Amino acid sequence: MDVTVIETPQLGDRSYLVHDGKVALVIDAQRDIDRVEALLEEAGVKLTHVAETHIHNDYVTGGLVLAQKYQADYLVNAADTVSFERTPIADGQSVQVGELSVKAVATPGHTHHHLSFVVEHDGEQAVFSGGSVLYGSVGRTDLLGSEHTVGLTHDQWASARRLAKEAKEQAALYPTHGFGSFCSSGPATGAGESTLGEQFSTNHVFTDADEEHFVSELIANLTAYPNYYVHMGPANAAGPTEPNLAVPDSLDPAELKARLDAGEWVVDLRNRVAYSSEHLKGTISFEYGNGGSFTTFLGWIFPYEKQLTLVGDREDVENAIRDLSRIGIDSPDAAVGENPAELAPEVPVSSYPRVGWAGVLSDRPDQEPILDVRRAEEYEASHIDGAIHIPLHELITRMDEVPEGRLWVHCGSGYRSGVAASLLERAGKDPVHIDAMFDKAADAGLPMAS
Structure with a gap:
């Protein structure tokens, strides 16, 4: 069994090309399928199956277009409501992809109808866990609405144990999320590879034997996720088209x-x-x-x-x-x-001024406010004493809370504060962009809140 990892670091996700040397399966394809097509050609294999672990919340799938283009079977959970033709697959059902045996395992938690796929070839196993078991964590359980979060978190705990029974400890683990995606319920471990067995001793879904404690801890640590997620599920259920990636004629x-x-x-x-x-x-x-x-x-x-x-x-x-x-x-x-x-x-x-922490200390009058545009959990962990806090993703709707006069804007690295400074200037404000790492602020001499 050959597994090729297709990285999408911009979203913190992975897709996978799996084949036996002749016949191939693609799991959780990103929308720009030309990357997959290049790998198929390079490997010299025939694509016969495309599979989705779930209806994704953080990206638009390329699975439907890929399956249609190659006349491949499109494996989507039979329980999912979709508006396109697919090859329905259900818990416990297996399909043959060349010499590969592919078994669907119901692992609800990230979504209600989430599937993982256990692929076997000549005694070797690989688990494609989508948004179920990740490296060190699990997929978040609050994307379908707060009324579902508790139940889905219990499901996530049980699903991990179901996977542990369905696959061998030495099975290679290939999650879709967990590499920076906000679909992860906890911080990524930084690992590039792992086995199911390794997760038994390193992943809180396995190490926490108290289901109620796991559920309460996971929910307590869920943080804000990007607003664009609300558009992804409907787009994927409707059946996305192939994107036009051409650069348009330049505007006059x-x-x-x-x-x-x-x-x-x-x-x-x-x-x-x-x-x-x-x-x-x-x-x-x-x-x-x-x-x-x-x-x-x-x-x-x-x-x-x-x-x-x-x-x-x-x-x-x-x-x-x-x-x-x-x-x-x-x-x-x-x-x-x-x-x-x-x-x-x-x-x-x-234009507007851009400074580091030294510039804040030397040039900022005491009465001029500092605006922190990091997320809530970042601000709560540590912040500059007296800083106003408005997360970047709330800035446009809360612009009336921004004080008049010069405003010194920072984030964690300088990226978000650059965006915020431009939004502030666009709204008629007077920003100074603090382009610096927040973790250097205290060492530079900025007073931290106690």
Whole structure:
């Protein structure tokens, strides 16, 4: 059995190509299936089956399009309500994929109808656990509404034990989530691989023998997740289409100006250093290429009913279009060029100060407030004494709480505070972007709340 891992670090997820040297199965395909197609060609194998562990909450699947394109069986839980043709599969049912035996195991918890797949070949086993058992944790249980969370968390505890009975300890474990995805209920271990047996001694779902304690602890530690999740389940149940990943023709200067004048969502993809020093007034800074921050935080606060326009060089625009298609933001417009000022000469150019912690200490008058835009759990763990706290994902709706006058904005690394500073300026505020690691603030001399 050959397992090829297809990483999507922008979302913290993995997809898998599994084959016997001739015939292949793909599990939890991301929407941009051209990556899978390249691997199929490279391996020289025939795709006969595509499987979903669950109706995903954090990305738009490519499974349906992939199955249709290759006339493969599309294995989706028979209990899921979907609007497309699939090959229904249920708990305990097995299918043959070449020499591979693929057994579906009901592992509810992340969703009601979640399946894991135990694949066996010549005595070797692999467990594809989706959002069930992850490396060191489990998939979160609150994505279907608070009324389901307690029941799903009990299900998650029981499902882990079901998997332990269905597969051997030495079975390789291949989860879909847990590599930075907010679909994980706890922090990732950082592991790149594991076995089911290894999880017995390292994963709290197994080490906590008290079911009630596990349930209460997991629920108590659930944190906010991106707003774009609400769009993913319906899109996947409806049957996503193949995305258009082509870079559109660049907008002319008059149209770009009109969009900025109208207050539309025009996103500048350049790095935050270049943006703070010079940008088209009214644009929003979302630096491309900063791990998963771009996709996660743009998807978190972008209003899906609006038109999105990207501004940046061709490579960044092309990559951003691909990344955004995975969360259902399709066909953004673009103004392509290295220098935004040249893309719309009639639009005023703006800037704001950017400093580190030393600059905060030397240049900030005592009466000027500090705004912390980190998430609630980050703020509660540690924060600067007297800082105002408004998480980035709440900033637009809480803009009336932002005080007038100059405002010094920080986050954990400088990325989110760069986005926040641009949103504040766009709303007529006067930001200073603190571009620094929060864990260096105390050492720099900033007073911490006790």
